[in-house]
Amino acid sequence: MKKIIEKILELVTADYSSKQLVLSCCFFGLLVFPAIQYSLQVLPKISLVDTPMQKKFPVLSIQSLLTTEFQQKFEKWLMHNNGLFGWMIKTGNSINYQLFDIGSSRYSSRTIVGAQKALFDKIYLNDFNGKYLTKVPDPEAHAKLIKNVQEGMNQQDKAFLLVIHPNKARLNPNWVKESQKVGEPSPGYLARLRPYLDREKINYLVVSDFFNPKIQYFVKSGAHLNNYGKCFSAKLVNDRLRTLIPNADLPQFECELNNRLVSPQDEDLDLANLLNIWDYTPSLEPVPDFKLIVKNTPKERLKALFAGTSYCFGMLSLFDQVEAFRAVDFLFYNKTHYYSRKKYTPNVQKGKSAFSKKLHRPQFILNHDLLVLESTDARLHQLGFGLLDSFKIN
Amino acid sequence: MVFSSFTFIYLFLPLCLLCYWIFPKAKRNLVLLAFSLLFYFWASPEVVFILIASSFLDYWLSGRFEQTGRKAFITFGVVFNVLLLCYFKYANFFVDQINFSLESVGVSPIGWLHIALPAGISFFTFEKISYLIDVYRKTARVAKSFPNYLLFTSLFPHLIAGPILKYHDLAEQIESRIQKSGDFFAGWTRFCLGLAKKVLIADEVGKIADNIFAISSSELTTPFAWLGIIAYSIQIYFDFAGYSDMAIGMARMFGFKFIENFNSPYSAQSMTDFWKRWHISLTNWMREYLYIPLGGNRVNSSRLYLNLVIVFCASGLWHGASWTFLCWGLLHGIFLIIDRLAWLKISAKLPKIFNVSLTYIIVLMTWVLFRSENFTMAGAYYQNLFDFSELNFYLANKSNSEIIHSRGIWALAIGLCFSFLPAANGFLNFAKKFWSIFPMKNLMVGIASLTLLILATLSLVESGYSPFLYYQF
Numbered sequence: 110m111k112k113i114i115e116k117i118l119e120l121v122t123a124d125y126s127s128k129q130l131v132l133s134c135c136f137f138g139l140l141v142f143p144a145i146q147y148s149l150q151v152l153p154k155i156s157l158v159d160t161p162m163q164k165k166f167p168v169l170s171i172q173s174l175l176t177t178e179f180q181q182k183f184e185k186w187l188m189h190n191n192g193l194f195g196w197m198i199k200t201g202n203s204i205n206y207q208l209f210d211i212g213s214s215r216y217s218s219r220t221i222v223g224a225q226k227a228l229f230d231k232i233y234l235n236d237f238n239g240k241y242l243t244k245v246p247d248p249e250a251h252a253k254l255i256k257n258v259q260e261g262m263n264q265q266d267k268a269f270l271l272v273i274h275p276n277k278a279r280l281n282p283n284w285v286k287e288s289q290k291v292g293e294p295s296p297g298y299l300a301r302l303r304p305y306l307d308r309e310k311i312n313y314l315v316v317s318d319f320f321n322p323k324i325q326y327f328v329k330s331g332a333h334l335n336n337y338g339k340c341f342s343a344k345l346v347n348d349r350l351r352t353l354i355p356n357a358d359l360p361q362f363e364c365e366l367n368n369r370l371v372s373p374q375d376e377d378l379d380l381a382n383l384l385n386i387w388d389y390t391p392s393l394e395p396v397p398d399f400k401l402i403v404k405n406t407p408k409e410r411l412k413a414l415f416a417g418t419s420y421c422f423g424m425l426s427l428f429d430q431v432e433a434f435r436a437v438d439f440l441f442y443n444k445t446h447y448y449s450r451k452k453y454t455p456n457v458q459k460g461k462s463a464f465s466k467k468l469h470r471p472q473f474i475l476n477h478d479l480l481v482l483e484s485t486d487a488r489l490h491q492l493g494f495g496l497l498d499s500f501k502i503n
Numbered sequence: 504m505v506f507s508s509f510t511f512i513y514l515f516l517p518l519c520l521l522c523y524w525i526f527p528k529a530k531r532n533l534v535l536l537a538f539s540l541l542f543y544f545w546a547s548p549e550v551v552f553i554l555i556a557s558s559f560l561d562y563w564l565s566g567r568f569e570q571t572g573r574k575a576f577i578t579f580g581v582v583f584n585v586l587l588l589c590y591f592k593y594a595n596f597f598v599d600q601i602n603f604s605l606e607s608v609g610v611s612p613i614g615w616l617h618i619a620l621p622a623g624i625s626f627f628t629f630e631k632i633s634y635l636i637d638v639y640r641k642t643a644r645v646a647k648s649f650p651n652y653l654l655f656t657s658l659f660p661h662l663i664a665g666p667i668l669k670y671h672d673l674a675e676q677i678e679s680r681i682q683k684s685g686d687f688f689a690g691w692t693r694f695c696l697g698l699a700k701k702v703l704i705a706d707e708v709g710k711i712a713d714n715i716f717a718i719s720s721s722e723l724t725t726p727f728a729w730l731g732i733i734a735y736s737i738q739i740y741f742d743f744a745g746y747s748d749m750a751i752g753m754a755r756m757f758g759f760k761f762i763e764n765f766n767s768p769y770s771a772q773s774m775t776d777f778w779k780r781w782h783i784s785l786t787n788w789m790r791e792y793l794y795i796p797l798g799g800n801r802v803n804s805s806r807l808y809l810n811l812v813i814v815f816c817a818s819g820l821w822h823g824a825s826w827t828f829l830c831w832g833l834l835h836g837i838f839l840i841i842d843r844l845a846w847l848k849i850s851a852k853l854p855k856i857f858n859v860s861l862t863y864i865i866v867l868m869t870w871v872l873f874r875s876e877n878f879t880m881a882g883a884y885y886q887n888l889f890d891f892s893e894l895n896f897y898l899a900n901k902s903n904s905e906i907i908h909s910r911g912i913w914a915l916a917i918g919l920c921f922s923f924l925p926a927a928n929g930f931l932n933f934a935k936k937f938w939s940i941f942p943m944k945n946l947m948v949g950i951a952s953l954t955l956l957i958l959a960t961l962s963l964v965e966s967g968y969s970p971f972l973y974y975q976f
Contacts, residue, residue: 129688132953133687133949135949136695136949137517137954139953141513143509144517183510184508187509187510187514191509191513197965201965204958204961208910209909214710214965216710216714216908288904288908289904291900292897392544451870
């Protein structure tokens with residue numbers, strides 16, 4: 110230890126100008142700071158949204174060293190586990206956001222900063238630019254496949270409803286930067302499919318058809334409809350279900366705007382949180398406030414099956430609030446099974462993380478009183494995510 | 504482990520510096536040797552033993568040459584090193600060519616397991632050859648000890664991507680070097696500058712080039728094709744020059760002085776001038792160990808032109824085992840011949856801006872070959888560059904923001920400014936005068952360097968692992 114101190118003194122008293130010495134110490138201090146942080150936790154850990162913070166220390170063996178597998182994993186481990194990872198990512202992203210108006214320097218990033226700091230999940234911009242039109246199925250055959258499910262349900266006196274949620278970019282083209290557009294906005298797959306949905310007499314609901322152009326149903330900081338939009342969408346679905354199954358006991362509710370604006374909350378901030386920046390607040394815009402007025406809660410509740418995208422979470426949350434169903438199953442992207450079995454749970458509970466194959470069987474679907482098949486405009490070509498193919502009733 | 508990795512900057516480098524300072528001066532070379540071998544072991548664990556064994560062979564052969572005076576020892580050493588390089592770098596290429604020929608005449612191909620290219624083999628093989636030839640020419644004495652020689656071949660700042668050092672340039676520094684006051688400061692500030700060049704400019708601009716080169720030729724428009732190759736030119740310059748700055752800076756931290764490797768190459772007024780400014784250490788090596796032994800300038804014109812072609816073809820092949828690299832080298836050789844034939848005299852009468860622009864455009868054209876995987880790809884790209892029927896910045900299936908975003912534009916603009924401003928008349932003088940009146944220079948340089956280090960770290964953490972372009976050579 111004495112030797113080390115002597116050496117440091119030797120370095121300190123060497124023929125450096127004082128400024129050079131101080132700056133050189135700062136440089137060395139910066140180099141060793143991650144090690145100090147790792148061992149002493151000088152700064153609190155900053156967690157990141159949707160980013161795994163802790164990586165396991167890689168297994169060290171002669172084999173893993175010789176194949177450089179250990180080296181590669183160790184470098185990633187050190188980057189993630191030095192205790193400054195959250196600080197560095199948030200600061201780096203904030204610089205990108207504030208100085209360069211981008212969410213990340215990576216071109217593959219899924220969270221995109223549009224015009225007026227509106228945020229998008231990349232798939233909606235891709236759909237807006239018509240990128241999925243090369244991947245869409247034949248609309249006529251697709252409509253027949255949907256028709257098959259509807260008929261299967263109807264034969265058993267069950268209801269079927271196809272709900273299509275809008276693409277935020279298509280609804281707000283002024284939120285898309287010119288540099289993010291590929292020519293004119295694409296009308297999307299819905300424009301192609303819709304005539305066939307009409308021809309096959311499919312019960313479908315395009316939520317944006319009912320939007321009032323003076324009201325904002327989306328929020329710049331979120332991927333989904335804002336809270337009012339969610340309520341509006343749930344009410345539309347509920348009203349349509351009431352006409353489809355007139356004898357069923359379904360709730361009656363209204364989403365009444367109160368001409369006030371409130372700060373976006375919770376899910377309205379999902380994309381802003383995904384940006385992982387220090388402060389998105391200056392870019393936040395208020396959203397319409399509303400009051401949920403429940404006129405009637407059902408007594409003989411139905412058992413409902415929802416299948417679709419994350420937009421369903423908003424709807425299901427509303428249906429829980431109005432105590433619409435006695436049980437709900439939700440097939441999220443046809444991969445994850447969420448369910449609600451208690452009488453009036455405030456939230457749909459997550460069930461099996463891996464969707465079990467047996468649930469694909471028509472019996473499972475027919476075990477419900479109604480099926481709401483949901484999709485966003487951008488994902489319509491993937492409607493059901495495999496559910497339609499597995500639904501064969503003979 | 505590359506210099507621009509978190510592990511290197513925040514673990515390896517501080518540990519190495521700390522050990523270097525703690526140990527007494529007499530042991531410092533051993534500390535550097537241990538860290539250098541660890542550095543190489545981390546990147547190419549199996550090849551480190553080949554590096555040690557082949558270095559020992561060089562050392563033994565040079566010793567035997569000194570004792571006996573027999574040229575055969577040196578010849579054997581040089582041939583062995585060349586064969587080693589050929590095996591690791593060119594065997595795959597040769598076997599592929601033979602198999603292609605065999606298949607075209609209906610013969611079944613040779614079974615061959617592709618060999619992975621060890622990091623930095625092209626660089627350290629040239630350095631090892633320089634030692635043997637220096638000893639033969641008596642421009643340097645046999646290394647005092649094997650560890651000293653191994654330190655020359657494996658010294659981590661230059662091991663992976665140069666500058667290519669000649670033994671006689673470094674021999675004395677290894678045996679005894681005096682660390683002057685200010686060396687450490689000059690070293691780390693240079694290191695930070697290099698890191699910023701690599702991470703903040705080259706990596707950012709490289710993404711633009713990658714995005715554009717990934718577009719199919721049927722979709723690529725002419726302006727984007729030009730943008731792509733300009734972005735690549737800035738990427739390759741800032742990537743390699745950044746690495747060289749880091750290497751020179753780190754060496755300086757340990758008291759070594761490496762030669763400069765770049766001198767504003769895109770300000771060159773001719774291709775001859777370009778090669779005096781681009782990868783200077785390779786040019787010097789080629790001149791000293793290939794061009795001059797071939798006869799240099801003291802031969803008749805036709806032989807001189809042939810020598811130029813040989814040297815530049817070798818330079819092309821040194822960069823990579825493919826026909827496109829060979830063709831790249833050949834083109835450079837041809838342009839140097841054109842310079843010697845008449846162009847240097849003609850261009851002396853032309854405006855500087857014209858000469859600089861023309862040289863840059865020629866360099867850009869050759870970069871197309873350098874960047875392309877094969878002639879088909881290069882041909883299609885040349886077609887895109889000169890198809891003036893598609894003069895728009897709109898792509899059929901991609902938005903502009905998927906190709907270049909504002910950060911990329913800034914990086915490209917800064918890269919272009921730093922590449923071409925030195926060519927502006929009086930700019931360097933103005934910069935020097937401006938700098939001379941600036942107060943507190945050390946403080947300014949130090950704070951700017953620390954800021955660059957922080958910004959580069961934030962960027963490299965965000966974008967993750969980014970290997971150096973010149974690793975592949």
